[in-house]
Structure formats: structure tokens, C-alpha cells
Amino acid sequence: MGTITTSDGTExxxxxxxxxxxxVFSHGWPxxxxxxxxxxxxxxxxxxxxxxxxxxxxxxxTQTGGGHDMDHYADDLAAVVEHLDLHDAIxxxxxxxxxxxxxxxxxxxxxxxxxxxxxxxxxxLMVKTDANPEGLPKDVFDDLQAQLAANRSExxxxxxxxxxxxxxxxxxxxxxxxxxxxxxxxxxxxxxxHYDGIVAFSQTDFTEDLRQITIPVLVxxxxxxxxxxxxxxxxxxxxxxQNGVLKTYKDFPHGMPTTHADxxxxxxxxxxxx
Numbered sequence: 244m245g246t247i248t249t250s251d252g253t254e255x256x257x258x259x260x261x262x263x264x265x266x267v268f269s270h271g272w273p274x275x276x277x278x279x280x281x282x283x284x285x286x287x288x289x290x291x292x293x294x295x296x297x298x299x300x301x302x303x304x305t306q307t308g309g310g311h312d313m314d315h316y317a318d319d320l321a322a323v324v325e326h327l328d329l330h331d332a333i334x335x336x337x338x339x340x341x342x343x344x345x346x347x348x349x350x351x352x353x354x355x356x357x358x359x360x361x362x363x364x365x366x367x368l369m370v371k372t373d374a375n376p377e378g379l380p381k382d383v384f385d386d387l388q389a390q391l392a393a394n395r396s397e398x399x400x401x402x403x404x405x406x407x408x409x410x411x412x413x414x415x416x417x418x419x420x421x422x423x424x425x426x427x428x429x430x431x432x433x434x435x436x437h438y439d440g441i442v443a444f445s446q447t448d449f450t451e452d453l454r455q456i457t458i459p460v461l462v463x464x465x466x467x468x469x470x471x472x473x474x475x476x477x478x479x480x481x482x483x484x485q486n487g488v489l490k491t492y493k494d495f496p497h498g499m500p501t502t503h504a505d506x507x508x509x510x511x512x513x514x515x516x517x
Contacts, residue, residue, distance in 0.1 A: 252307075256297040265329045267294045270298065273429045275428045282500060291515075297432075298340075300433045306432070313343065314350070330355050333357055336361055353458050358514070361461070362499070364462070364477075365449075370384065387441050407425065408502055409495075421498075465494065473491075
């Protein structure tokens with residue numbers, strides 16, 4: 244584990260375990276590198292070097308008041324990659340982290356990257372527009388900000404208890420430990436970063452970023468994702484990528500790297516070894 248300091252003075256926390264080809268994990272909103280614990284242990288045991296950082300304002304990184312946008316997220320990721328002098332890296336991003344990975348590859352180039360995977364990721368664009376009618380109305384995201392501002396702790400219990408992990412679906416057994424771990428990670432971060440981050444993940448248009456990427460990219464998304472709607476994301480991203488492959492799941496939740504880690508890990512490993 245270590246930290247780096249970015250050009251604007253933000254301290255970014257990261258984990259770096261093992262040796263071999265590096266896999267760099269970018270977490271979702273409003274979580275931390277800890278959300279990748281299962282994947283990091285799994286791929287470490289399969290001979291990979293595994294790295295995950297806490298996004299600025301999240302987890303153990305600086306709770307800075309500004310810079311909560313995709314440009315800064317991508318630049319911070321680039322700073323970690325360059326500090327560790329990574330080459331032939333595989334980038335894996337979940338949800339907002341998928342946007343971070345996409346923007347990083349387009350903004351900083353693919354010279355240090357070999358492959359990427361986007362899991363239930365926010366690209367191409369989450370918010371509904373004339374050009375993106377399948378997106379969610381802006382007032383959905385305005386409401387998320389309002390709930391966060393009113394009572395962040397309560398909001399961070401309700402989201403994982405329901406749609407994030409699909410615990411609101413009939414017949415799905417809820418896990419208090421999973422809910423509590425989501426809450427723990429969220430409350431470690433800063434309210435300002437999380438408030439601004441809602442705009443960053445919902446209103447950033449990654450269409451042109453996706454078109455620029457040439458390395459192989461696995462797009463993994465579930466039709467029952469209640470956070471990032473499948474029709475507005477996975478298939479569209481795969482179609483925009485020059486070398487994209489879509490892997491669709493039927494009834495997995497948005498938080499499938501946690502609830503269905505065995506399936507997700509196996510599919511990721513197959514892609515990395517292909």
C-alpha cells in the first residue's frame with residue numbers, strides 16, 4: 244500500500260500486491276479500492292500483479308473540495324500508472340470506474356495498456372438527452388444529490404439494501420454484511436466528492452472516448468442492472484468500441500462483482516488469457 248501526490252496536491256491512496264502482468268482496478272461511486280477485495284485476491288492467486296486506488300475524495304484519498312470530474316479522475320489514474328511505471332496493464336472499471344478507465348485510455352493513450360474490461364459501466368452516457376433517449380431523466384440524479392445532502396448515512400444504507408445489489412428483487416436473499424461494507428466504504432469518503440461525483444458519472448458523454456479505443460475491451464453488463472440501465476450502456480459501448488466484446492447477464496445486479504464474484508472472475512480470467 245502507498246500514496247502518491249498529484250500535481251494539484253491531492254494524495255491518492257493505492258494498493259499494490261504481487262508480481263506479473265498488472266491489473267489496475269477502478270472502483271464505483273461512492274466506494275473505494277476495498278470494493279475489489281475479492282477480485283484482487285483471485286487474480287493475485289492466478290499470477291497477476293493487482294493494483295487498486297481510492298479515487299480522489301473517496302476512501303483514504305484526500306477529501307479535496309474540487310476536481311471531482313472525469314478529467315481529474317483520468318489524470319489521477321494516469322499518475323498512479325506512471326508512478327508505478329506500469330506497462331502492458333489491464334484496466335478493469337466498475338460503474339463510475341468504467342467511465343474513469345474509458346476516459347483515461349482516450350485522454351492519455353493506450354501505450355501502457357493491453358486490455359480493458361468495463362463492468363456495469365456508465366459509458367456512453369447515463370442521462371437522457373435528445374440523442375440518448377434510453378438514458379435516465381436528469382431529475383433522477385438530482386434526487387440522488389438531494390438524498391445525499393439530506394442524510395448521507397441513511398442514503399448509504401438504503402441504496403445497497405435495495406437496487407444496488409438487487410436485494411429488492413423477489414426471492415433474493417439480502418446480506419447485512421454486504422450492505423454494511425458498502426455503507427462503510429461510502430462513509431469513509433467525502434460528501435462533497437460524492438455529491439459532485441453524481442454529476443460526473445451521469446452527465447459525462449464518453450461516446451468519442453469509446454470510439455478512440457483500439458485495445459480489446461470486454462463489456463460486462465446485466466439486463467437487470469437497476470443503477471446503470473442495460474439498454475443505455477453495455478450494448479452501446481460495445482458497438483462504439485473498435486475491438487469490443489459484449490458479455491450479457493440476465494438477472495445479475497449492478498453490484499455483480501460482489502454478489503456473483505465467482506462468475507465475474509471466471510469470465511474476466513478467460514478474457515485476459517484469450
